[in-house]
Amino acid sequence: MPRTDLSPGERLYLREAVRGMGVLARHFWKNLFGFRDPAPEVMERKGRGVNLVSTINYPEERKEYPPGYRGMHRLVPRLDGKPRCVACYMCATACPAQCIYIEAGEYEEEAIEKYPVRFEIDELRCIVCGFCVEACPKDAIRMDTGTHAPAVLSRPLAVFDKESLLRGPAVEHSTDVLTYRVPLKTPPR
Amino acid sequence: MIETPTARLAFEDFGPAIPPRPAFGRWLAGTIAGWTAFVAFLLFISWLLLAIAALFARLGPIGAAVGNIVGLILILVMVTATLLTMADRKWSALMQDRVGPNRARLSIIPGLRNRPLKGIPHVLADVLKMLFKEDFIPEGAMNNKVLFNLAPLLAFAPAFMLFAIVPVSPEVTFLGQRIQLQVARVDWGILYVFALASLAVFATALAGWTSDNKLALLGGLRASAQLISYEVTLGLTLVGAFIAFGTLRLEEMARLQGMLGPALRSAVVLAARAGDFLVRDDSVLFGWLPSWGFVYQPIGMILFLVAAQAEIKRAPFDTPEGESEIIGYFLEYSGLKSGLFLIAEYAETVVVAGIVTTIFLGGYHLPFIEPTVVRHFDFAWLSVFQVFAFIVKMLFIIWVMFVVRWAFPRFRYDQIMRLGWKMMLPISLFNVALTAGIFLWAGREGLAWMGGIEWLAIIAFVALSARAPRAEEAPHASH
Amino acid sequence: MTVNLGPSHPAMHGTVRLIVTLDGETIVEAVPEIGFLHRGFSKSSEHSTWHQVLPYTDRLNYVSPILNNVGYIMGVEKLLGIKDTERSQYLRVLAGEISRITDHLTCIGAIGLELGAFTVFLYAMEARELLWDRISELTGARVTTSWTRVGGVASDLPPGWEQKLRDCLPRVMELTGEVDTLLTRNRIFIDRTRGIGVLSAEEAVDWGFTGPCLRATGVNYDVRKAHPYLVYDRMDFEVPLGASGDTYDRYILRLEEIRQSHRIVLQCLEQMPPGPILIDDWRYALPPKKEVFGSIEGVMAHFKLITEGIQVPPGEVYVYTEGANGELGFHLVSNGKGKPYAIQVRGPGLPILSALPRLIKGHAIADLIPIFDSINMIGGEVEQ
Ligand code: SF4
Ligand code: SF4
Secondary structure: OOOOOOOHHHHOOHHHHHHHHHHHHHHHHHHHHOEOOOOOOHHHOOOOOEOOOOOOOOOOOOOOOOOOOOOOOEEOEOOOOOEOOOOOOHHHHHOOOOOEEEEEEEOOOOOOOEEEEEEEEEOOOOOOOOHHHHHOOOOOEEOOOOOOOOOOOOHHHHEEOHHHHEOOOOOOOHHHHHHOOOOOOOOOO | OOOOHHHHHHHHHHOOOOOOOOOHHHHHHHHHHHHHHHHHHHHHHHHHHHHHHHHHHOOOHHHHHHHHHHHHHHHHHHHHHHHHHHHHHHHHHHHOOOOOOOOOOOOOOHHHOOOOHHHOHHHHHHHHHHHHOOOOOOHHHHHHHHHHHHHHHHHHHHHHHHHHHOOOOOOEEEOOEEEOOOOOOOOOOHHHHHHHHOOHHHHHHHHHHHOOOHHHHHHHHHHHHHHHHHHHHHHHHHHHHHHHHOOOOHHHHHHHOOOOHHHHHHHHHHHHHHOHHHOOOOOOEOOOEOOOHHHHOHHHHHHHHHHHHHHOOOOOOOOOOOOOOOOOOOOOOOHHHHHHHHHHHHHHHHHHHHHHHHHHOOOOOOOOOHHHHHHHOOHHHHHHHHHHHHHHHHHHHHHHHHHHHHHOOOOOHHHHHHHHHHHHHHHHHHHHHHHHHHHHHHHHHHHHHHHHHHHHHHHHHHHHOOOOOOHHHOOOOOO | OEEEEOOOOOOOOOOOEEEEEEEOOEEEEEEEEOOOOOOOHHHHHOOOOOHHHHHHHHOOOOOOHHHHHHHHHHHHHHHHOOOOOHHHHHHHHHHHHHHHHHHHHHHHHHHHHHOOOHHHHHHHHHHHHHHHHHHHHHHOOOOOOOOEEOOEEOOOOOOOHHHHHHHHHHHHHHHHHHHHHHHOOOHHHHHHHOOOOOOOHHHHHHHOOOHHHHHOOOOOOOHHHHOOOOOHHHOOOOOOOOOOOOHHHHHHHHHHHHHHHHHHHHHHHHHOOOOOOEOOOOOOOOOOHHHHHHOHHHHHHHHHHHHHOOOOOOEEEEEEEEEOOEEEEEEEEEOOOOOEEEEEEEOOHHHHHHOHHHHHOOOEHHHHHHHHHHOOOOHHHHOO
C-alpha cells in the first residue's frame, strides 16, 4: 500500500475538518429531527423519518434474544407436569464448569423409574456453553427461555433448584409414548 | 411478540420487550410542540434578563451593575454552563447514534414519574453527587493545602468574570429604565479578556503541581505551556477585528455591525412608508450582506475559534487532560472541586461563544428585519428579540465547538506547539498586515471585498484541493 | 521519572501494566507487566475432555472467539485424522471472517477512542454490534460462542439469516467508511500515527510478528494464502501490505482487511453448498437427536461419547491458522487417555507485546497510546 502525501487542503487541517464535521453534523440533525423507532432490531428500523439512533433504553425496551440463543436453563416438563429428566447425569458429566448437581430418586408407579430429587444449577459457575443441552438424551434440559440468568444479591440465590428450573411449555416426543404406564388425560400430540 | 413460548417466559420475567412504536402524527406534534416550547422559553429568558436589569436599575447605577451581574453571569452563563454539561453528552449522543443519558428521573414528583425529561434531571443528580462526595485531599497535597484548594477557585472565577464585557443587548429603554445588558462598559474592552484568560494558567499549574502526582504534574506542565503559547495567537487573531472596527470596546463593535440608533429610527419611518422589505439598511453591504464581523475577518474568525478552543483546553487540544494518556491535571481532585474544574471549562465555552458572536456574528443584531420588528412591535420588543438572537447565535457557536470536539482525534503536545507557533502565528500576523494595508488603502468597504474574496478562496480551497488518491485504490500486493 | 500506567488505566484495555521511565515526556524505557488476566488455560484443559476445552478457547481472544474455536478444533481433527464436511468448512470460514471484521473494528475503534475521537469508537461499535447480533443468532451467544464441534459445527444457518446478513453488511461497510472519513486522511490523526512505532521487516520477523503487524512492515505472510486451510484456497481475496510498519500502516491495513473479509463473506454465502454440517461418525460426533431418542445404538454412542469423551490417539500436532492478530497456533499433545496431555497456544499477541518496549522507546508518552492500541494486545490470549 503506497503511502500518499497529503494534499494542501489536508495539510491545513481544513478539508478534513470540514468533512469530519460534515459527517457528525449529518448524524446530529438526522437524529435530532428523526423519529426514534424503538424496534430493537436495528436493520428493521425503516420508514418515514426514522433516525439512526441504534441503542435502546434497556429496561423499558429489550431486545428479544434470537431463537437459538443460549439463555437461562429450564427443565422441560412432561405433559403431566413432572420433569422429563431421568437423572442420568449426562449433563453433569458434560458440563465443563461442573455447575450441575443432581440427586436421583425413584418413582414407584411409573415406567420411567428414575427422576431427580434435587437438580440444581449454579448460574454463577455456568459458562453458558450449552453442552448440557447437547448431552441430554431425553431433551429434558433446554436453554430456550429467552432470558438470561437474572442478577442476584448473594451467591446462594444464584443456585437454581428443580422447582424454579421446571417451567415453560411441556414437550412430548413420539418416542416417549411407550414410557407412560398410566394413560394420560390429554393424549400426546 | 408473545406468541412463541420462549418469548412468553421472558415476558413473565421482565415484562413486555418493546413499548409500542409512537404514531408518526403524535411524534410530529410532540416535536413541533417541543421546539415551540424551546423557542418560547428562550424568548422568556430574554425578557427575563431585560426585566431583571430594569428592575435593579431603579436602584441607581450600582443597582444596574448588580442587576447585570445577576442576570448575565448568575443566570445566563451559570445556567447555560450547567445545562451544557448535559448538552455535551446529549449532543454527542446524537452525533454518535445513541440515545444519551436518560436514567435520572424525578419520580417523586407525581406528574413526572418515569419520564426521562431529555436527561435534564441528570444535571441535578450530578450536582448532588458532587456535593455529597468525600472531599479527598491526597497526603502529598497536605503540605500545600491552601494552594491545592485555591486551584479550582482560580479556574472557576475568571471563567465567569470573563463574560462581564460581553454586550447582550443594545442600550434600550425597558420598563421605563435606560439599560444595557452588559456588566462593564470599559475602554480596554477585549484586553480584559486576554488579561483574565491568562489567569487560568495559574489554576492548571497549581493543580498539577500541588497534587503531588506525576501524571497531574505532566498535565499541569502541558497546560501552562499550551495556554501561554496560545495567548499570543488569541490576541493576534483579534487585531484584525480591532482594525476593522477601530475600537476595543465590544459594545461598539456590536453596534457597528447593525443599524445605529438614529439610522434605525429613520429606517422605521421609511419602512412605514415604503413597505417592510424595501428599506435600504445603511449597514448592509452591497445591498444584501449584513456587515457582520465574519465578512471582514474570515481568517481571523477561524483562527480565533481554533485558538480559543486551545485556550479553553477542549478537544482536540485537550492534551492537559488527555484522559487516555495522563489523566489530567485535576486527577487528584474529587467532589465539588473537580466539579468546579469541569464547570469552568463549560463556562469558558460560553464566554468564547459570546465573544465570537459579538465580534464576528453581529452580536445581538437581527439581520434585515429590525425596522420591521420595530414597526410592528416597539423598541423594547426589539431588544427582547435581539437578546434572543444573541442567545441563539451563541448556542450555534457552542454547537460548532462541540462538533469539533467530538470529530477529531487529540493532538500531540509538540504538535499543538507546532500548530500554534509555526502555523497560526504567521497566518494571524499576515492577516493583521493584510487587514491593516487594505484598511488604509480602501477602508471598510475594501475590507468587506477582501473578506468576500477570502471566503471564496477558503471554500474553493476546501472543495477543490484534490484528495490524494485513497490508499485502498492503490494496487495491492498479493500473489 | 518513573510512571506506572495500569493495571487500571483508561488506555490499558485488557489488564496490563506498563512501567514507564520518562525523561521529560520522552520514554526512555518501558516494561510491560502481564499476568493480571492469567486463567491457567493450559492447566485447566488437562482436566477436561477434548470437547470441554472448547469453551476455554472462546475466552482466549474474546474479540474474535470463532477464530479460536476453529483453530482448536482443526487441531483435534488433525490428531484424529478426520476432515469435517464441506458445508461446515464454508460455515467456519464465513463465521471466522465475520469475527475478523469485528476484531479489526474493535481495534480501529479503540485507536480512535484513545486518540480522543470518541465518535469513531462508537461508529465502530455500532457496526460491530450488528455483526455480533448475527453471530449470536448463528451460534447462540455473542462472545462465548463455543460453536465448532469435532467434525463440523454446532448449528446451521438459521432461516432467514443469510438475508439478514446481506442486509446488515452494507450498513457495516457504511459505518466503516465513516470511520475512514473521520480518521484516514485527517492530518491530526496522520501526525499522530505516521512514523510512530516503526519496525523494519527484518526486525519484525525476528520478534516473531505475524498478522497485520507483520504485514504492515511489508512482509507478505498470511497463513490463509501461504498455507491455505479450510476453503480459503477457493476464495478470491487479496492480502494488503504496508510499507513502513508504523502505526498508521497497521491501522490502514486493518481497515483494508475489513474490506477483504467482507469480500470473503459474500463469496462464502454464494459458494456454500448444501449438505450436512457434522460428520456422521458416532465415534467423534454426537449422534443426531432422533437416533438418541429412538434407537439403542444412538443412546449407546451418545453415552459413550459424553462420559468418556472423544478418544484421541496418542500424538502431537501443531496447527496454525490466521487469527485476527496473527498466526494462532495450537500445539496439542495427546497420550490417548481421552484428555489432552498438554495444550499450548501460540497467541499472536505475546511476541508483539514483547516488542512493545522496542517500539515505543524514544517516543513521547502520548505516542504510547496509539502504538499500544495498534498492536491490539488482547489480554486473554497473551496470558493463557
Ligand atoms: S451451559 Fe455449560 S456450564 Fe452451564 S450448566 Fe450447561 S454445560 Fe454447564
Ligand atoms: S437433564 Fe437430561 S442429561 Fe441431565 S440428568 Fe436429566 S436426563 Fe440426564
